[in-house]
Amino acid sequence: MEFQQLASFVEVARLLNFSKAADKLHITQSTMSARIQKLEQELGVPLFIRLGKSIRLSKYGETLLPYALQSIQAMQKGMKKIEEQKSDQTRRLTISAANPFAGIFLPPILAALHTLVPEISIQVLRNTGYSDEMYKMVMDSQIHLAFINNPHEPGVYSEESAVCLIPLYEDDFVLVARPNHPLTGRDRVSTADIKPYPLLFMGQKTSISKHMLRYFEQQQMKQQDKLEINSIPGIKEMLKQTDMVSMFPRLIVRGDLENRDLVEIPMRQPAPPLVTYLACQHDEIEPHLLKIIQESLARTITELGHPCRLFAERLA
Structure with missing residues (x-):
C-alpha cells in the first residue's frame, strides 16, 4: 500500500468522480483507475460501488476513509516539518x-x-x-x-x-499546618480528624489541588470549608497564621519544614505521590x-x- 494510492482513494472518495479526482492530482484518469484497482486488489475488497457513470463508497471504503485521512495528514505534517528544517537549520x-x-x-x-x-x-x-x-x-x-x-x-x-x-x-504529597496546630504531635491522623479544619488550596484547575481533592474524595471525606488562594506563598502565610491545613508535594514545602515554619502532619492513610x-x-x-x-x-x-x-x- 503506497501513499499515492491512499491519496488517490481519498480524492475519489471526496469528489466521487474519477476524472475530477485525477485532474485534482494532476494525473491521467487511467493512472487514477489503476491506483484504485491496485489498492482494492491488495485489500481484497471493493472500495467503490460503480453505478453506471456514478460511484459511491462501499462499506469497506467507508471503513477505510477515516484511517486513510489520518495517514495522509500525518504524512503531510512530516513533510511540512522537513520543509521547515530545510529552510531553517535552527x-x-x-x-x-x-x-x-x-x-x-x-x-x-x-x-x-x-x-x-x-x-x-x-x-x-x-x-x-x-x-x-x-x-x-x-x-x-x-x-x-x-x-x-x-x-x-x-x-x-x-x-x-x-x-x-x-x-x-x-x-510525596504531605499534609502541612503551623507548628502549634491542634493536630500536631499526634502519631497518625485520619481524614475524620482533619474534617473540622478549613482546607486551603490553590485554584481548582491546578494539578496540586486536583490531586488533593481527589484524595479526599477517595477517602469519602466531604470537606465543607474551603478557601482558595492562587499563590503558593500566600497559602503558606495563611497556614502559618491560622488553623487551616493544606497538602503539597514535599518539594514545595521542603524549606518550610526544615525551618519549622510548617510541620508535616502524618496521615494514617497517606496520599498517593x-x-x-x-x-x-x-x-x-x-x-x-x-x-x-x-x-x-x-x-x-x-x-x-x-x-x-x-x-x-x-x-x-
Whole structure:
C-alpha cells in the first residue's frame, strides 16, 4: 500500500468522480483507475460501488476513509516539518511546565540543553499551572514539550492520543499546618480528624489541588470549608497564621519544614505521590534530549538533598 494510492482513494472518495479526482492530482484518469484497482486488489475488497457513470463508497471504503485521512495528514505534517528544517537549520523547541517543576527543575534543564545542544532554539511559554491545558497544547502541536503532573482528566488523556507521557519523578504529597496546630504531635491522623479544619488550596484547575481533592474524595471525606488562594506563598502565610491545613508535594514545602515554619502532619492513610511527566508528541523528543533532561533532574535532586524518586524510562 503506497501513499499515492491512499491519496488517490481519498480524492475519489471526496469528489466521487474519477476524472475530477485525477485532474485534482494532476494525473491521467487511467493512472487514477489503476491506483484504485491496485489498492482494492491488495485489500481484497471493493472500495467503490460503480453505478453506471456514478460511484459511491462501499462499506469497506467507508471503513477505510477515516484511517486513510489520518495517514495522509500525518504524512503531510512530516513533510511540512522537513520543509521547515530545510529552510531553517535552527530547530526550535517550545516548552511549558507546571509548578513546582517550573520554578525548581526547569532552569537547570534549560541551562543543560543550551550547553549541550546549542543548535536548538528554546522558547519557554508562560506557565499556565494547568496540566490538562498543557497536554492539549502538546496534542494540538502548539508546544513541543510540557512538564505536567498526574494525568487524570477523563476525555483529555487517551491511549490513542499522539501524545507520549514519560514519567520523570514522583514526590510525596504531605499534609502541612503551623507548628502549634491542634493536630500536631499526634502519631497518625485520619481524614475524620482533619474534617473540622478549613482546607486551603490553590485554584481548582491546578494539578496540586486536583490531586488533593481527589484524595479526599477517595477517602469519602466531604470537606465543607474551603478557601482558595492562587499563590503558593500566600497559602503558606495563611497556614502559618491560622488553623487551616493544606497538602503539597514535599518539594514545595521542603524549606518550610526544615525551618519549622510548617510541620508535616502524618496521615494514617497517606496520599498517593504526585508524579511529574514529560508530555510530547512521539516524534518531538529524541533519546539524547530525554537523557539530558533526566540527568539534569538527577543532579538537581541530589543537590537539593530531596528524596524524590526518579524514573529511568528510556525511549525505544
